[in-house]
Amino acid sequence: MQANDIISSGLLELYATGLTSKEETIQIEQWAKLHPEVAAELSAIEKGLESYAQAHAIQPAPSVKGKVLAQINTDKKTTIIPFNNGARSVAPFWKYAAAASVILFISSAIINVSLYNKVNETAKNLDQTQQSLASLQQSNEDMKGSNESMKQDMGVVQSKYSEPVVLNGIGVAPNAVAKIFWMKNTGEVYIDPSNLPDVPSDKQLQLWAIVDGKPVDAGMIVTANNGQKFKIQKMKSFGKVDAFAITIEKKGGSPAPTMDQMVVMGKPTL
Amino acid sequence: MELLKKYSEEELILSLQQRDQQAFSYLYDNYAPALNGVIYRMVEEKELAEDILQEAFIKIWDNFTHYDSSKGRLFTWMINLTRNLTIDTLRSKNYKKQQKISADENSVSNLSNNYSGAERFDTIGLRKNLENLKPEQKTIIDLAYFSGYTQEEIAKEIGIPLGTVKTRMRTAIIELRKML
Numbered sequence: 001m002q003a004n005d006i007i008s009s010g011l012l013e014l015y016a017t018g019l020t021s022k023e024e025t026i027q028i029e030q031w032a033k034l035h036p037e038v039a040a041e042l043s044a045i046e047k048g049l050e051s052y053a054q055a056h057a058i059q060p061a062p063s064v065k066g067k068v069l070a071q072i073n074t075d076k077k078t079t080i081i082p083f084n085n086g087a088r089s090v091a092p093f094w095k096y097a098a099a100a101s102v103i104l105f106i107s108s109a110i111i112n113v114s115l116y117n118k119v120n121e122t123a124k125n126l127d128q129t130q131q132s133l134a135s136l137q138q139s140n141e142d143m144k145g146s147n148e149s150m151k152q153d154m155g156v157v158q159s160k161y162s163e164p165v166v167l168n169g170i171g172v173a174p175n176a177v178a179k180i181f182w183m184k185n186t187g188e189v190y191i192d193p194s195n196l197p198d199v200p201s202d203k204q205l206q207l208w209a210i211v212d213g214k215p216v217d218a219g220m221i222v223t224a225n226n227g228q229k230f231k232i233q234k235m236k237s238f239g240k241v242d243a244f245a246i247t248i249e250k251k252g253g254s255p256a257p258t259m260d261q262m263v264v265m266g267k268p269t270l
Numbered sequence: 271m272e273l274l275k276k277y278s279e280e281e282l283i284l285s286l287q288q289r290d291q292q293a294f295s296y297l298y299d300n301y302a303p304a305l306n307g308v309i310y311r312m313v314e315e316k317e318l319a320e321d322i323l324q325e326a327f328i329k330i331w332d333n334f335t336h337y338d339s340s341k342g343r344l345f346t347w348m349i350n351l352t353r354n355l356t357i358d359t360l361r362s363k364n365y366k367k368q369q370k371i372s373a374d375e376n377s378v379s380n381l382s383n384n385y386s387g388a389e390r391f392d393t394i395g396l397r398k399n400l401e402n403l404k405p406e407q408k409t410i411i412d413l414a415y416f417s418g419y420t421q422e423e424i425a426k427e428i429g430i431p432l433g434t435v436k437t438r439m440r441t442a443i444i445e446l447r448k449m450l
Contacts, residue, residue: 010436017414046343048447055396057303
């Protein structure tokens with residue numbers, strides 16, 4: 001590239017404002033060494049920006065300078081670098097040392113570029129990690145919810161007042177089982193429908209309590225495929241029950257049980 | 271009280287390479303306000319800006335052997351170092367880059383300037399000259415120089431194609447140079 005083309009490209013201005021990529025930066029530094037006109041133009045641009053920054057200067061608190069000077073004075077690591085003004089001849093050893101240092105410098109530049117890429121990579125990974133953390137937090141929230149309802153279920157099962165009543169399969173579903181937890185102190189009736197058969201979507205399972213020889217509606221059992229089936233559900237409360245039974249009824253329930261559609265039945269031990 | 275020694279840029283660099291603390295003191299006096307101005311516009315908090323300024327000057331002292339005058343002027347090296355340090359600090363503190371720079375009320379030239387004391391630069395004269403810079407020219411320089419924006423961010427902020435940033439910046443700096 002000709003010096004004039006470099007100057008008019010606008011790249012020197014981007015370089016001076018810190019906007020060039022690593023590759024462009026290296027390229028421009030090479031150009032500046034190759035072409036004195038480019039170096040002069042770059043210097044003029046930098047001077048312009050320097051004045052611009054000086055025009056927008058803000059005086060810091062006077063204490064800052066003291067802190068800076070105190071810190072550089074206590075810094076034991078700083079070493080005096082002897083300055084070579086170039087007048088002396090260079091011994092062969094130093095030539096090799098200089099060559100070695102150039103190689104070192106280049107390899108360090110390569111390492112820097114690769115580290116820079118790694119940093120970018122790491123930043124990306126961090127983003128992904130943060131995203132998956134957010135989704136984990138969401139599922140943790142969900143789990144808290146299901147844990148709460150499981151605790152409730154366990155409370156029903158473990159209560160000293162709960163009397164378990166096993167309803168065994170009869171008639172249309174000989175393998176079905178349902179468990180009732182009947183709270184003796186409050187009369188509340190809970191059912192665990194885990195082992196009840198699935199019913200067509202236009203049908204629903206209905207619980208009946210047989211009181212004084214007559215079936216009384218005890219509520220509809222939710223068996224829809226939304227996970228509800230496996231949760232212990234609260235039904236209607238009863239003080240006195242001879243037996244519990246479940247029948248398959250039309251969706252929403254029936255006023256009286258369809259006797260030939262009975263699934264399970266069981267009696268409390270008392 | 272000793273007389274303040276004046277340095278040319280070359281003398282200053284030579285003295286700093288020889289770890290001359292008096293030269294460093296001179297460097298601080300002449301450039302700390304300008305660097306502080308840059309940091310302040312990026313962080314918008316006086317104390318934080320001064321903390322970063324302090325850290326920047328320690329870094330300049332510690333890393334002075336890395337400065338290569340063939341790659342550019344001393345101030346360019348210092349401002350790049352300072353800007354990168356500020357960006358790193360803002361990132362580590364989880365600060366969000368504030369999208370505040372615009373052509374009008376938030377323009378840096380309207381921020382109060384309390385530069386005072388012995389100064390090498392005719393700040394007031396410079397500021398007067400810069401008043402002739404067009405707002406869009408100021409904005410593009412400010413976004414790069416005072417906000418540490420990337421080319422992509424500048425293009426997005428001003429609403430111009432990425433390829434136009436280069437030519438727009440060149441025009442702005444050419445105008446800037448005419449005014450000095």
